[in-house]
Amino acid sequence: MLENLRGTALIGCGGMASHYRGVYARYPHAPFQLVVDVAAEVAQRVAAELGVARWSTDWREALADDIDVVDISTPNHLHEEQAVALLEAGKHVILQKPLAPSVAACQRIVAAAQKSGTTAGVYLSDLEDPAVWDLRAMVAQGHLGRVTGIRARYAHRGGLTTAPSAWRGSAEKTGGGSFIQLAIHHTNLASFLLGEEIVSVMGYAKNLMCENIGGDDTAACVAEFSGGAIGVFESAWNAEGTCFQLYGSEGSVTIHGTEGAQLTGRIRGQFQGSVLQTDPEGNFTRPAVGGNTLRGSGGEFDQHLAFLESVRHGRPPVVPVEVGCTDVAVCKAVVRSAETGRRVMIQEILEEAL
Incomplete structure (x- = not known):
């Protein structure tokens, strides 16, 4: 078990993320290091509201060494590029459903996760x-x-x-x-x-x-x-x-x-x-x-908190990317x-x- 994580990042602050982004600010075992959004004013406002150290409009900022876990809450067609790059950099990644727009793209995400040995999962609100x-x-x-x-x-x-x-x-x-x-x-x-x-x-x-x-x-x-x-x-x-x-x-x-x-x-x-x-x-x-x-x-069934805990304790996520691929x-x-x-x-x- 990891005592603490170096930090978390959220890519995409609006939409569904607006319901759960506060979980990362309250998590005691990792500082919320970065929020990213294509709209600078949104990223800056969310960072101020949640006390996040940095904000950016460039998702590649999440490749920084002080970040272990990245939540990708961007449009579906952006998932593959972002997830593969982050997984290859050794980050643990959770993505909004669906995993990607095509099965081939999903399989490339799965392959990157398996090669990196990091934790990769999918968020489903039910x-x-x-x-x-x-x-x-x-x-x-x-x-x-x-x-x-x-x-x-x-x-x-x-x-x-x-x-x-x-x-x-x-x-x-x-x-x-x-x-x-x-x-x-x-x-x-x-x-x-x-x-x-x-x-x-x-x-x-x-x-x-x-x-x-x-x-x-x-x-x-x-x-x-x-x-x-x-x-x-x-x-x-x-x-x-x-x-x-x-x-x-x-x-x-x-x-x-x-x-x-x-x-x-x-x-x-x-x-x-x-x-x-x-x-x-x-x-x-x-x-x-x-x-x-x-x-x-x-709470106990919060899926973003559960993902953070799965990373920290070395457990599989509730919905692994392999399941997300089959869903698509x-x-x-x-x-x-x-x-x-x-x-x-x-x-x-x-x-x-x-």
Whole structure:
């Protein structure tokens, strides 16, 4: 175990980073050395607010010798160049999902991490919610019996208002459309809960309403998991409605939104978790707690704090970049299936990109 780290840096201060950047300022085992943003006024303001020693508009400043851990919170198409350079310099790196816009780019990040021997992970906000860790324990302990089905939808209307000039509107820069930006949360979450990988998909992907963006604004797939379960995953950038459901032979669970949402269900037997409890008949309800109260909390399930601790203690990150690469391959397989009208194996996508 390392007693202390020399320092941390954050590349990209806005967007999602605004919810959690304070975690680095509060971490007692590493000084927050540097914040970087393309907008100088943003970088300077954030540095002043959090008491960070330096700010810059050049991400290469994070290659400095007094920095051990770097958080990359930049647009998807910038991930590969930044991550590979930092990993080659011996830095530990955490990136926003998706890992990169293409599977080949993801594989180059994975290769750089493996060669450097440093820690490299991906941030997915659903794992900030302690309820999903309770659900994982429920599944592992057999409270749902055998899980055979997953139904999940991740959607909002953001595609209707995204400017054509915005990076999120570019399929080349994001890696696709609504599925890789939204449904990737749920495909990752399902694998996390079941402890199984998606092995094949049959997909549909269309742009029905959002001519201002590249890629799909509506997508869906049927996915086969390695243990035999079948999942149905939907995404949309043109309508509301987000939920996640698990169905087992002894019970079912519904998450009525994103992280922190109301959660209801009935399982076999009594369960006592960190936030979920059931009565003797297996009934439970968790009221919504608000996703924004979970992000950047600095608590036990804070994923940025968890990454810092994984580096310090020499443990694998919660979501290694290898998993992040497979997540992107699943999204690419959905699009290929939509284009070809056939079932696509995830291994096919991974091998083709080598």
